[in-house]
Amino acid sequence: AQRVTQPEKLLSVFKGAPVELKCNYSYSGSPELFWYVQYSRQRLQLLLRHISRESIKGFTADLNKGETSFHLKKPFAQEEDSAMYYCALSKTSYDKVIFGPGTSLSVIP
């Protein structure tokens, strides 16, 4: 069965410092991977997906099939990045999405 793990429940970094939110998955095939974000008092929303290979709000994520990881990175954290981040996996574009438990990021001014 597919599974997504996010080892850190809480992550605190100082403004301007690099940030990395870890995500590992278990799936033998080639999944689609996503990062969803929920800012305070807002809805859960898509941040980025690996197939688009975009940088959104300065965030990037690289799929490492060898390590089955999809870590989210940003070189310089901003206060507005404070939010709950969920890594998610789908077997194909037509399959259900499985979410990880989430990491709460707090950027300290």
Added chain:
Amino acid sequence: EAGVVQSPRYKIIEKKQPVAFWCNPISGHNTLYWYLQNLGQGPELLIRYENEEAVDDSQLPKDRFSAERLKGVDSTLKIQPAELGDSAVYLCASSSGSGGNNEQFFGPGTRLTVL
């Protein structure tokens, strides 16, 4: 555009009472999802609809939970009877599904408290 609409936003009931949640997806979105989110956890899929057909309800506790999506637009999720452990946030999401695009757009959720 309002996005995915859910009501009510909050609901407090006593155990053994019935409760229903309503969801209106984004116009034109054929795929609709109901998720359960417990405190400190990610969303867990309860049921997924493609138009009016439930294509994945394997995680729906069918002894007490039911859902419907008549006419393939709005959807209702019902719990009868509610138990203490059902206290959680119930999220509805929709996606267009066209071209394999499964980006999901979430509603604000309904926070259920069972006393």
